[in-house]
Amino acid sequence: MVALLGARSAAAEPDADVTGVARDESEPGDPARRFANVLLYVPRATTEIVFITTGTAAGLIEEEQVVPRIDDMLNPDEGEVRIFPTAFMETGSSFNVGARVIGRADGVATTARVGYGGAHDQVAESRLRLGFRAPLPVALSLEALHDERSSIGYLGLGQEPERDSRNRFRPGAPSRSASYRELRERFIFGAGLRPAADTELFASSSLTRRHLFDPPSAADTLSEVFEPGSVPGSSALVQTAYSELALRVDTRETRAGPAPGFLFEGYAGRGAGVGASSHEFVRAGGRVAGFFQLLHPGNVLSPKLVLDGLETLEGPIPFVELPRQPDFRGFDTRRDYVSAVASLDYRWAIARYVAARAFADVATVAPRVDALSLDALRYDAGFGFDLYSRTAPLGSVAVSGGPDGAKLILYFGVSSSFGDRQHRS
Amino acid sequence: MGRWLTGLFVLVVAGCGYRPARFHDAPPVTDARDDRPIAIPRKTAFVEAFYMSDVFLRRPVVDALDAERFPYARDVNALDEVPRSSWYSPLALEPGVFEQQYASDGPPRGRVRLEARGGSFVVTDARGKAYRLIGDHASLPEVDTAAALIASRLVRALGYLTPETWWVEPAALGLPRSAGPKSDRWVAVRWPVGVPLGPTDMTYPRDDDPNDRVPHRDRRTLRALGVLAAWLDLRELGPSRLVDAYDGLPGRGHVKHFVVGLHDALGAGSLGPSTPRRSAAGPVEGDALANLVTLGLARPRPSGGEPAQSLRVFRAQVDARHRLAHPYEPVDRLLPSDGYWLAKRMIRIPPKLIERIVREARFTDPGLEHHVLHALDARRRTLASYWFARVTPCEVDSLSGRTLVSSDVALKAGLESPTDTRYRVAFLGEDGKELAPPRTLQPAEGELEVPVPELDRDYVVVQLTAIRRGAPAPRAMEAHLKADGPNLKLLGVRH
Numbered sequence: 080m081v082a083l084l085g086a087r088s089a090a091a092e093p094d095a096d097v098t099g100v101a102r103d104e105s106e107p108g109d110p111a112r113r114f115a116n117v118l119l120y121v122p123r124a125t126t127e128i129v130f131i132t133t134g135t136a137a138g139l140i141e142e143e144q145v146v147p148r149i150d151d152m153l154n155p156d157e158g159e160v161r162i163f164p165t166a167f168m169e170t171g172s173s174f175n176v177g178a179r180v181i182g183r184a185d186g187v188a189t190t191a192r193v194g195y196g197g198a199h200d201q202v203a204e205s206r207l208r209l210g211f212r213a214p215l216p217v218a219l220s221l222e223a224l225h226d227e228r229s230s231i232g233y234l235g236l237g238q239e240p241e242r243d244s245r246n247r248f249r250p251g252a253p254s255r256s257a258s259y260r261e262l263r264e265r266f267i268f269g270a271g272l273r274p275a276a277d278t279e280l281f282a283s284s285s286l287t288r289r290h291l292f293d294p295p296s297a298a299d300t301l302s303e304v305f306e307p308g309s310v311p312g313s314s315a316l317v318q319t320a321y322s323e324l325a326l327r328v329d330t331r332e333t334r335a336g337p338a339p340g341f342l343f344e345g346y347a348g349r350g351a352g353v354g355a356s357s358h359e360f361v362r363a364g365g366r367v368a369g370f371f372q373l374l375h376p377g378n379v380l381s382p383k384l385v386l387d388g389l390e391t392l393e394g395p396i397p398f399v400e401l402p403r404q405p406d407f408r409g410f411d412t413r414r415d416y417v418s419a420v421a422s423l424d425y426r427w428a429i430a431r432y433v434a435a436r437a438f439a440d441v442a443t444v445a446p447r448v449d450a451l452s453l454d455a456l457r458y459d460a461g462f463g464f465d466l467y468s469r470t471a472p473l474g475s476v477a478v479s480g481g482p483d484g485a486k487l488i489l490y491f492g493v494s495s496s497f498g499d500r501q502h503r504s
Numbered sequence: 505m506g507r508w509l510t511g512l513f514v515l516v517v518a519g520c521g522y523r524p525a526r527f528h529d530a531p532p533v534t535d536a537r538d539d540r541p542i543a544i545p546r547k548t549a550f551v552e553a554f555y556m557s558d559v560f561l562r563r564p565v566v567d568a569l570d571a572e573r574f575p576y577a578r579d580v581n582a583l584d585e586v587p588r589s590s591w592y593s594p595l596a597l598e599p600g601v602f603e604q605q606y607a608s609d610g611p612p613r614g615r616v617r618l619e620a621r622g623g624s625f626v627v628t629d630a631r632g633k634a635y636r637l638i639g640d641h642a643s644l645p646e647v648d649t650a651a652a653l654i655a656s657r658l659v660r661a662l663g664y665l666t667p668e669t670w671w672v673e674p675a676a677l678g679l680p681r682s683a684g685p686k687s688d689r690w691v692a693v694r695w696p697v698g699v700p701l702g703p704t705d706m707t708y709p710r711d712d713d714p715n716d717r718v719p720h721r722d723r724r725t726l727r728a729l730g731v732l733a734a735w736l737d738l739r740e741l742g743p744s745r746l747v748d749a750y751d752g753l754p755g756r757g758h759v760k761h762f763v764v765g766l767h768d769a770l771g772a773g774s775l776g777p778s779t780p781r782r783s784a785a786g787p788v789e790g791d792a793l794a795n796l797v798t799l800g801l802a803r804p805r806p807s808g809g810e811p812a813q814s815l816r817v818f819r820a821q822v823d824a825r826h827r828l829a830h831p832y833e834p835v836d837r838l839l840p841s842d843g844y845w846l847a848k849r850m851i852r853i854p855p856k857l858i859e860r861i862v863r864e865a866r867f868t869d870p871g872l873e874h875h876v877l878h879a880l881d882a883r884r885r886t887l888a889s890y891w892f893a894r895v896t897p898c899e900v901d902s903l904s905g906r907t908l909v910s911s912d913v914a915l916k917a918g919l920e921s922p923t924d925t926r927y928r929v930a931f932l933g934e935d936g937k938e939l940a941p942p943r944t945l946q947p948a949e950g951e952l953e954v955p956v957p958e959l960d961r962d963y964v965v966v967q968l969t970a971i972r973r974g975a976p977a978p979r980a981m982e983a984h985l986k987a988d989g990p991n992l993k994l995l996g997v998r999h
Contacts (some may be wrong), residue, residue, distance in 0.1 A: 097533040099996055101580030104525040106573065115571035123569040126562065377788055378800040427800030430792040431829065432560055435800075466560050474561055 199229035199260055199295055216273040224265045229259045230294045233301065233310075233398065236415050238444050238455050245446070247306040257304035259313065261292040261399070277330045284322040286353065289399055291315060311358075312397025318356045319400060323348030331370055335467035337379035337426040337434050339372040349392075349399065359393035360400065377428030385420040388448060407442040408488065409459030409481045415444035419451055426465065434465045436477065457481065463488065523936040524965045525576075527984050527996030532582040536589035537647040538715035539758045544750045545712040548702030551745045559742075559831045567836070574837040577724035582996040583900075584841065586663075590715065591725045591758045594663035594849075599857045606660055609633055609694050611670035613676040625684045627677060627692065636695045637672070638767055639687025644775055644813055646872070648767040649689045650865035651815065654691075654876070655736050655769035657861040661730060661848065661853050664725070666763045668694040670868070689866075695764065698751040703743035704761050706833045710748070713759050721833045728846035729763075730835035731891065733881050734826030735850060736769040737818055770876065771817040816875055820882035824890035840894035840979055841999040847891035850884045851917045858877075889919050895999045896927075896970040896981040897950065905991050908954040908966055908983055915950045922947050924973045929954055930980075932965040939964065962987050963995075 191205040206222040234256050237243030241255050248255060269283035291313055293300040301313040323346055331340030346366035352358040368383035387402040402418040404411050422440040429435050439460040447452045463477020477488040579586055586592045590988070595605040614630030625637040640648050656669035672692045674681045684690060709716040720726055729741050738745065744765055751760050788795070790803045828835065858880055867873040892914040901909045914920040930942040939959045945952055954966060964987075969980040984996040 097536050097579075097581050097587055098576075098578060099527050099530055099532060100525050100576075101528045102526040103576070104998075105523040106523075107522060109573070112571045112573060119569045119571060120871040123566055126565045126569065254827065374801050375803050377803070425799070428788045429800065431788045432556065433792070435796050466557070474557060 096452070111262075114212060114275050134385050138216060154352050161172045190212075197229065199227050202226040218269075218271040220267070220269045220271070222265075222267050224263070227260070227262045231259050231261055232255045232388075232412060233259060233414075234412055235305070235310075236398070236401070236444075237446070238413060238415070238457070240413075245308040248304060249306055252299075252304045254299040254304060257299050257301045258299050260292040260294045260295050262292070264288045277323075277328055279327045279329075281325045281327070282323070283325075284320070286320050287318070289317040289319075289397075291317065291399070292438070310398055311395035312399055315397070316355065317397040317399060318353040319350050319358070319397075321348055321350035321355050321362075323362070335472050336432070336465075337377050337428055338370065339376075339379060340370045342366070342368040342370070342383075356397070357393065358400070359391075360396055361390045361391075362388070362400075362402075364388055366406075373425075373427075377434070381424045382425070383422045384426070385422075386418070390416070402444070404442050404444070407440050407457070407459070408438065408479045409442070409457060409486065410483045411438065412483070413442070413444045413457070417448050417451060418442070418444045432467055435462070436465055437462050437476075438477075438479075457483070459483075459486075461486075461488075521695075521936055524932060524934065524967075524982060524984070525996070525998065526934050526963065527582050529986055529993075529995055530582070532585075532996075533587045534581065536587045537578070538590045538717070540715055541752070542713060542715060542758055544754050544757070545700055545701055545710055545748075545759060546747070547700070548705065548710075550703050553572040555743060555829075559833075563831065563833060574839060575722055576839065576998070577727060577842055578718045578722040580724050580845075584845070584847065584997045584999055586724055589725075590758060591665070591723065592663045593665060595660060597661060597853055597857055597861050599854070602657075602661060602857055604861070606657060606668065609668055611668075612692050613674060618679060618683055621786065627679075627684075629677075633694065634696055635670075635672075636685045636694035638691050638693060639685025639810075640687065640689055643655045644687065644772075646865070646867055646869075647772045648812075648816060649687070649691045649771045650867065650876075651772040652693060652767040653865050654690050654861055655766035655970055657864065658736065658853070658858070658880075659732065659763050659766060661857065661861075662849050664732070665760055666766065667697060671767070687869065695865075696749060697760070697762070698749045698757065699757065700800075701748040701750055702795045704748050706742060706746070706747035710759065711871075721814060721837055723834060724845055726834035726843045727838040727842040729832070730826065730828070730838050731843050731846040731850070731887055732763075733828060733835075734822055734824065734887055735880075736766075737771040737774075737822075737883075738766075738769055739773045739829045740768070741828055741835060742830055770815050770879075771819070772815065774817060777815065786942060814869075814872060816872065818876060818879050820879040822883040822886050824887055825911055840891065843891040844895045844897060847884075848897070848913055850915070851888045851919075853884075855881065885917075888917060889914075892917075892919060893972075893977065895979045896968050896977045897999075898927075898968050898970070898981040900983050900994060900997055901951070903985075903994055905948075906956045906958075908956060910952045910954065910968065910981075910983070910987070911950055912947060912952065912970065914970075915947060920972060922950065926971040927952055928969040928971060928976065930967040930969075931957065931959065931965055933961050934963045951993050956985065956992060964992075 084292055101391065143341045176322045186206045187210070189206065192202070193204075194202040202225070204222065204226070206220065208218055208220045210219075211217045234240040235243060235246035235248075237245065240246050241248075265285060265287040267283055267285040269281060271279055273279050289312075291301075293302065293314070305313070325346035326346065327342075327344040329340065329342045331338040331342070343365070344367075345363075347361070347363040350358075350360050350362060364385070364387035366383060366385040368381055370379050370381045372378060373380050383406075385406045389400070391400055398414060401414040401416060403414055404418050404420050405424065406420045409424075420440060420442040422438060424436060424438040426434045426436045437460075439458065441456045441458045443451060443453075443456050459479045459481030461477050461479030463475060465472060466474045475488065479486050479488060579591070588594070590678070595602050601626055612627055612629035612635050614635065616627035616629045616635075619626045619628075626634055627637060628634050636962070638648055638652055640646060652669045653671070656666050659666045659697060670692050672690050674690065676683060696828050704726075705720055707721050708719055726746070729746075732738070733741060747762050748759050749762060749763050751757050788803070795803050824982070859877060862873055862877050862880070862973045865873070865876070867876075897913040898910045899913060901911050903909070912925065915922055915925065925947055927945050928942055930938055931940045933939050939961060940957050945954065952968070954968070956964060956966060964985045966982045966985060968983070970977040979999065982996075982998040983994060984998075985992040986995050
């Protein structure tokens with residue numbers, strides 16, 4: 080008897096398995112693999128959660144460029160709304176979980192997010208951006224932020240706060256490092272214009288209310304570390320209205336991978352106290368960076384200099400308004416009226432969408448520009464990897480180290496230090 | 505602690521043996537019946553940043569932390585074939601019949617209505633069927649149009665669903681040439697078919713399609729796309745290449761899965777104007793680790809010389825481990841059995857059909873037509889040789905009483921010589937233990953007859969391992985047999 084194959088056949092029953100397999104095969108080592116998988120479950124699940132919950136979502140809307148280029152606007156993604164859970168952890172704060180909703184339609188992008196990390200660590204934010212492509216690319220943005228952080232460090236003014244006579248430490252203070260709790264509300268309205276392919280002009284106004292408190296459970300409060308009344312703005316409500324004009328010229332083809340070009344950014348703005356806050360200041364600064372190709376496309380050496388300054392028109396200026404150093408990739412712990420950060424980065428593409436990065440930063444602060452000196456410079460250096468798409472950075476992992484300690488920098492999506500300039504102040 | 509480690513050791517050692525799969529005593533499924541009516545599912549959005557983060561960041565890390573081996577494909581039947589489904593619907597390969605079956609909708613008919621949508625042109629014919637018009641770039645004549653025409657037919661000949669692609673003359677559509685693509689040649693791609701639903705997820709089934717039950721990464725149809733991409737020199741799979749569409753009236757239709765964008769095939773995607781913006785670093789040459797260590801300064805320069813500005817860029821040489829520009833999860837999980845399945849289908853396409861398909865491209869240069877034909881044949885033979893060597897490429901032809909008759913696809917295709925070939929035949933129980941001493945047999949006229957001895961078992965696995973030039977194949981072919989009175993019946997096949 081000859082049994083011809085294929086003579087017997089059948090359509091699958093609904094929901095049936097088509098394989099006809101009653102029991103899967105087992106290969107040598109399968110039990111060991113299963114056992115290893117149990118052990119690897121936690122790191123695997125953690126990676127999944129971290130991925131889902133990070134700033135990848137933020138990258139969809141919080142692009143470094145404020146005003147989209149024309150070709151970006153010609154190809155908008157079709158209407159979409161996405162909801163992402165979020166989670167992050169920062170040194171010195173509790174684990175924060177929440178959600179972000181992002182909506183995009185032709186010319187309009189909106190995002191809202193909430194996060195909860197404990198009774199005094201919360202954030203809620205909403206942003207709306209409208210884009211117009213003709214006759215020139217224009218973007219209008221409106222955002223509202225409410226957040227509370229339970230423990231923010233403050234060392235005092237100057238490059239070496241412990242030796243700076245402007246800081247009046249209390250005798251017998253438990254520490255030379257204070258911390259405070261901040262409740263912040265901020266509204267920003269911005270209008271951006273791209274008059275040329277590489278040039279962005281941006282005008283923005285913000286109103287920020289900061290309530291400063293002692294942290295809920297810490298001994299090193301501002302009032303414990305510093306003489307009462309010696310730190311302007313401490314334990315008070317600080318309200319500031321601030322308006323700024325910024326210009327950015329960036330000739331790089333993309334800000335995603337290593338690309339040669341030139342970057343200049345300058346800004347100037349005026350801030351004034353609102354209500355009981357009676358301060359007034361002018362803020363100005365800029366950054367300049369060159370991106371030079373070394374031997375091959377994809378190898379870029381980039382020196383950068385960032386200067387920020389604040390001039391008092393009417394004082395005293397609350398310490399929370401003084402320039403910080405977000406460009407310094409070590410610990411951003413210094414504040415003063417003038418800040419300078421210089422850095423040197425070398426990025427080289429190692430695969431199509433992955434680049435390695437080696438970097439070094441030096442930073443200093445001073446009460447005036449002419450007081451800036453090379454004495455007691457703070458420095459750090461590091462190494463990491465960047466991941467990017469054709470048009471946008473997607474993530475970065477880096478380790479930096481210096482005399483203050485080592486730091487792991489990890490983000491997916493666009494770093495929170497990007498966005499328009501006001502987000503960096 | 506000692507006891508715990510001992511237990512672990514026993515667990516690991518206990519799992520050191522091989523135990524074959526066991527098949528149900530049931531006819532093989534030849535139709536997956538995944539076309540039951542459903543409501544129109546939602547459209548899948550594509551967010552590039554999310555996609556890139558997923559393929560380059562999340563998945564490599566998660567995969568590195570997953571010790572399980574990749575499972576056997578879940579969309580194959582007991583005979584190790586892919587049943588007809590909304591993913592795979594093979595046509596007859598006799599040239600005349602193939603052409604009839606390919607022309608499901610045929611080219612646009614009658615006068616058409618033209619819509620220009622963001623630089624692309626869509627025509628709707630007198631029957632209401634939509635077609636996308638494609639032309640050649642001015643500097644690349646006979647590239648995109650020829651690639652689309654040829655690749656569409658070859659992909660369909662392999663059994664995948666892909667939009668029909670047809671030559672069109674503007675005058676026959678009632679259109680002036682200036683109304684559509686700025687090109688001397690136009691082709692019409694039958695798209696959209698039904699309601700477009702966006703990219704096919706590369707990992708998971710749609711949660712709003714009850715017909716979609718197998719994880720996509722474990723579908724042989726998707727895993728084997730890596731072999732198809734190598735044959736047709738497609739540099740990308742993923743969201744640009746695989747899309748879903750709802751076919752039918754609302755509530756009465758179902759989702760189909762299409763391979764699209766085939767104007768990039770045959771190397772056309774590597775030619776300038778049809779390529780989307782590249783990364784700032786350009787195509788990065790060299791090994792990633794070497795680039796890292798040498799700070800990128802010793803990176804090899806892109807291969808010199810201007811690339812051919814025609815389909816001569818489609819070379820006869822192919823690396824069987826074809827690398828895609830972006831990782832594609834099903835291809836990363838491609839098993840030898842999956843690669844073998846597609847290679848087998850590829851080698852079955854008659855040369856006459858390939859000739860007729862290439863002639864459809866209407867090259868003005870006969871030398872170019874010959875070049876493409878030669879490259880297609882050389883590439884499929886290279887790929888088939890590679891994948892046939894990864895398994896024992898035998899198929900069960902019939903069972904005659906207690907004799908299993910099998911044929912070797914590599915011998916049939918002339919890729920291996922019978923004089924260099926032997927087979928080790930083993931008889932296993934369902935627990936993997938040998939039931940009889942193994943034998944070595946030789947093929948006769950491309951076939952192998954294996955007498956199965958009387959064994960005191962109801963379920964027997966005949967394991968054939970090809971031995972070519974003295975070296976055994978990495979994987980055996982298994983025929984799972986069950987006693988059926990004095991005879992045997994075939995329950996399943998594995999490669």
